[in-house]
Amino acid sequence: MPDARDGTPNDGGDGPVTDAPWSQLDYHHPAAGWGAAKSVAQVLRRQHAVVAGTRAMLRMNHENGGFDCPGCAWPDAIDGLKLDLCENGVKHVVWEMTPKRADPEFFAQHTVTELETWTDFALEDVGRLTEPMAYDAATDHYVPISWSGAFDLIGTRLRALGSPDQASFYTSGRLSNEATFLYQLFAREYGTNNLPDCSNMCHEASGRALQAALGTGKGTADLRDWETAEAIFVLGVNAASNAPRMLTALSDAYRRGAQVVHINPLVEAAATRTIVPHEVVDMALFKATPTSTFNLQVRVGGDLALLRGIAKAVLEEARTDRKALDEVFLERYTDGFAAYQKLCEETEWAELERQSGLSEADIRRAATIYSQSRCTLISWCLGLTQHEHGVDTVREIVNLLLLRGNLGREGAGPSPVRGHSNVQGNRTCGIDHRPSQEFLDRLGAACGIDPPRDHGLDTVRTIAAMRDGSVKAFVGMGGNFALAAPDTAATAEGLRRCELTVHVSTKLNRSHLVHGRQALILPCLGRTELDVQAGGPQSVSVEDSMSMVHLSIGRKRPASPHLLSEPAIIAGIAQATLPATQTPWNSYVEDYDRIRDIMAKALDGFEDFNRRVRHPLGFRLRQPARELVFLTPSRRAEFSTADLPDVVPADDDVLILQTMRSHDQWNTTIYSDNDRYRGVRNLRTLILMNPGDMAARGIQQGDLVDITATARDGSVRVLRAYRALGYAMPSGNAAGYMPEMNVLVAADDYSTQSDQPLMKNIKVRVTPSTQ
Ligand SMILES: Nc1nc2c(c(=O)[nH]1)N[C@H]1C(S)=C(S)[C@@H](COP(=O)(O)OP(=O)(O)OC[C@H]3O[C@@H](n4cnc5c(=O)[nH]c(N)nc54)[C@H](O)[C@@H]3O)O[C@H]1N2
Numbered sequence: 121m122p123d124a125r126d127g128t129p130n131d132g133g134d135g136p137v138t139d140a141p142w143s144q145l146d147y148h149h150p151a152a153g154w155g156a157a158k159s160v161a162q163v164l165r166r167q168h169a170v171v172a173g174t175r176a177m178l179r180m181n182h183e184n185g186g187f188d189c190p191g192c193a194w195p196d197a198i199d200g201l202k203l204d205l206c207e208n209g210v211k212h213v214v215w216e217m218t219p220k221r222a223d224p225e226f227f228a229q230h231t232v233t234e235l236e237t238w239t240d241f242a243l244e245d246v247g248r249l250t251e252p253m254a255y256d257a258a259t260d261h262y263v264p265i266s267w268s269g270a271f272d273l274i275g276t277r278l279r280a281l282g283s284p285d286q287a288s289f290y291t292s293g294r295l296s297n298e299a300t301f302l303y304q305l306f307a308r309e310y311g312t313n314n315l316p317d318c319s320n321m322c323h324e325a326s327g328r329a330l331q332a333a334l335g336t337g338k339g340t341a342d343l344r345d346w347e348t349a350e351a352i353f354v355l356g357v358n359a360a361s362n363a364p365r366m367l368t369a370l371s372d373a374y375r376r377g378a379q380v381v382h383i384n385p386l387v388e389a390a391a392t393r394t395i396v397p398h399e400v401v402d403m404a405l406f407k408a409t410p411t412s413t414f415n416l417q418v419r420v421g422g423d424l425a426l427l428r429g430i431a432k433a434v435l436e437e438a439r440t441d442r443k444a445l446d447e448v449f450l451e452r453y454t455d456g457f458a459a460y461q462k463l464c465e466e467t468e469w470a471e472l473e474r475q476s477g478l479s480e481a482d483i484r485r486a487a488t489i490y491s492q493s494r495c496t497l498i499s500w501c502l503g504l505t506q507h508e509h510g511v512d513t514v515r516e517i518v519n520l521l522l523l524r525g526n527l528g529r530e531g532a533g534p535s536p537v538r539g540h541s542n543v544q545g546n547r548t549c550g551i552d553h554r555p556s557q558e559f560l561d562r563l564g565a566a567c568g569i570d571p572p573r574d575h576g577l578d579t580v581r582t583i584a585a586m587r588d589g590s591v592k593a594f595v596g597m598g599g600n601f602a603l604a605a606p607d608t609a610a611t612a613e614g615l616r617r618c619e620l621t622v623h624v625s626t627k628l629n630r631s632h633l634v635h636g637r638q639a640l641i642l643p644c645l646g647r648t649e650l651d652v653q654a655g656g657p658q659s660v661s662v663e664d665s666m667s668m669v670h671l672s673i674g675r676k677r678p679a680s681p682h683l684l685s686e687p688a689i690i691a692g693i694a695q696a697t698l699p700a701t702q703t704p705w706n707s708y709v710e711d712y713d714r715i716r717d718i719m720a721k722a723l724d725g726f727e728d729f730n731r732r733v734r735h736p737l738g739f740r741l742r743q744p745a746r747e748l749v750f751l752t753p754s755r756r757a758e759f760s761t762a763d764l765p766d767v768v769p770a771d772d773d774v775l776i777l778q779t780m781r782s783h784d785q786w787n788t789t790i791y792s793d794n795d796r797y798r799g800v801r802n803l804r805t806l807i808l809m810n811p812g813d814m815a816a817r818g819i820q821q822g823d824l825v826d827i828t829a830t831a832r833d834g835s836v837r838v839l840r841a842y843r844a845l846g847y848a849m850p851s852g853n854a855a856g857y858m859p860e861m862n863v864l865v866a867a868d869d870y871s872t873q874s875d876q877p878l879m880k881n882i883k884v885r886v887t888p889s890t891q
Pocket residue numbers: 191192208322355356357358359361362363383384385386388418419420421422423501502503504538539540778779780781782783785786787788880
């Protein structure tokens with residue numbers, strides 16, 4: 121087999137096997153532009169999808185009539201007319217549209233044990249799944265099973281469990297609002313709140329922080345605010361790769377004279393310049409626009425110290441210039457200012473410098489940018505959240521915004537960059553292992569069910585429960601849990617202990633191979649595909665990072681006639697599991713308008729859903745904090761006063777390793793071994809290090825090293841024979857790729873504030889390889 125490794129089972133996470141030599145160069149070109157166009161062309165060619173791909177792109181993100189780009193959660197252009205495409209969105213769409221197929225003949229040719237030796241690239245590259253498949257232990261093959269047979273198997277197993285809490289229902293953030301609503305309804309009618317989701321690994325910290333501070337779990341800014349902000353701070357995001365359409369917003373901001381400050385241990389491509397993707401003239405003339413006015417290379421985990429330093433400087437300035445603070449806003453809308461002021465005053469500059477890794481002068485420069493801007497927007501992503509103190513750091517962002525009243529007005533506010541295209545909508549529509557009692561009351565009344573009241577399991581607790589045997593059935597609605605979750609070995613142990621694992625997927629992935637005693641792969645329609653039910657062609661809805669809810673309509677012929685839609689699969693599972701159900705599952709599947717009608721009754725903000733969602737560009741969910749209505753205990757925006765965490769390792773030998781995505785991957789889907797903007801080719805098994813830290817360890821550029829992580833409980837995990845490459849970053853830090861490096865993240869090392877695994881804060885020692 122072309123892409124099999126050396127015959128040993130894979131931990132997973134690898135790209136294609138290649139003989140081409142690796143290389144690392146400085147990347148001097150602007151982000152997006154022609155490099156991106158060339159890369160798109162290569163992907164299209166590789167998937168033989170040139171014509172279909174082009175047609176699909178023209179249909180993507182178009183007001184009423186297109187499908188929502190599954191690439192990321194960045195909102196569509198406000199005027200709805202700009203063809204705002206990005207390289208990675210195109211790659212993602214083409215990935216779904218491949219003509220290759222993982223059909224029953226394929227599964228007949230390969231045992232699961234053999235497939236375990238394949239790379240993840242090779243697994244997904246087999247193509248789209250075409251029929252439901254069940255694991256047959258006697259032959260070690262996946263064999264075809266009918267849909268009704270699959271549903272019966274799930275129903276029988278789920279009904280046989282000692283308690284509904286022995287099952288856990290995972291969601292990856294691709295699921296539409298309608299499917300999400302049915303999925304959580306099923307889980308709760310069945311009797312559990314065990315609804316872990318990818319958000320538990322992404323923005324759980326943001327949701328908790330914003331909820332506590334502002335009474336809403338989401339950002340308050342929209343695209344118009346991005347277009348009018350005088351200063352934009354971007355923390356812990358690799359926008360050029362992971363939210364490429366942000367490049368347009370950043371270059372527009374630069375052109376109109378706004379300040380754009382990037383805060384990141386690495387100077388990422390979005391922190392330099394871009395050729396705006398849809399501006400044909402700029403593309404033709406190779407005309408690049410800067411996307412940054414100031415870069416701060418903060419220490420990994422040092423953002424809280426930096427933000428507090430900015431606040432301290434603004435408070436100092438306010439002693440001589442009262443306009444540095446918005447006193448009216450502080451007085452009228454906030455709670456806890458005096459305590460926060462005192463905390464900032466008492467924190468020494470020396471400590472702020474040490475913890476942030478930045479000089480007082482640089483912090484003061486950022487503070488001046490902040491205090492000179494009349495409206496400031498702060499945006500962030502995983503660089504802030506996947507830490508022990510992620511919640512405190514996001515709350516510090518809010519503290520800073522409150523000082524100058526940067527909330528509830530144009531051009532200002534918190535604006536987290538969400539991950540999966542509908543991860544925000546999933547939470548809005550009920551995927552929450554800690555639902556509020558009000559939510560459950562309303563759901564129960566609208567749907568005639570009696571939902572369970574206890575909190576359920578999230579991602580890390582599901583792993584623990586599978587390992588100790590208290591969860592015996594795992595259902596994955598999309599995603600690739602085996603690789604995405606922390607501690608690859610522990611997660612695999614948990615999944616293998618299950619009596620039943622079920623994955624609703626579009627392509628073959630590692631999670632299908634790391635399976636329970638009985639296992640099912642259920643293939644579903646993708647976002648680009650036509651979904652015809654008894655009531656005719658159906659549309660679904662999604663919510664972007666900025667709370668816009670809009671329709672997505674697929675038009676492509678499905679990859680196989682046997683595929684079912686996600687709502688139909690959920691309805692099938694529900695009816696097989698709940699023989700006495702009163703929920704009209706079939707009626708919902710016949711016509712998704714009926715799902716939207718019940719959502720309008722059960723969910724806050726979805727009144728008149730069917731009509732409003734058909735409005736061109738959809739509708740914006742009400743954001744109380746945006747209107748200065750704070751659903752907090754004090755009915756005001758609340759300051760927080762967190763202690764400054766110590767993020768400097770006590771031992772010089774220890775580095776703090778953060779795991780991140782390359783440019784050529786989508787979470788666990790790896791397109792190639794290249795990371796264009798970081799100048800790396802043909803290599804993923806790498807660790808980027810500060811050159812001084814390499815020298816101190818006797819490591820030369822490109823040397824093979826072993827990486828040893830020490831968990832909180834003292835246990836040790838090792839990755840061997842990775843290549844060390846020098847990269848400009850603060851001393852004491854290192855970086856490498858997810859999902860491979862999940863091998864190093866201990867399952868029990870999650871934040872006590874958010875339960876998020878510490879994927880950006882792994883304590884490691886790096887030594888010359890002994891292999
Ligand atoms: N093409 C593409 N798009 C995607 C995805 C994808 O895989 N591919 N994934 C989607 C998903 S699910 C998500 S959640 C988002 C993820 O989007 P990102 O958050 O951009 O994802 P990462 O690749 O983890 O990059 C983390 C960034 O934070 C920086 N960082 C690390 N530690 C720190 C720190 O302590 N402080 C600061 N200030 N910065 C730090 C890293 O250097 C890096 O630039 O993207 C979404 N969009």
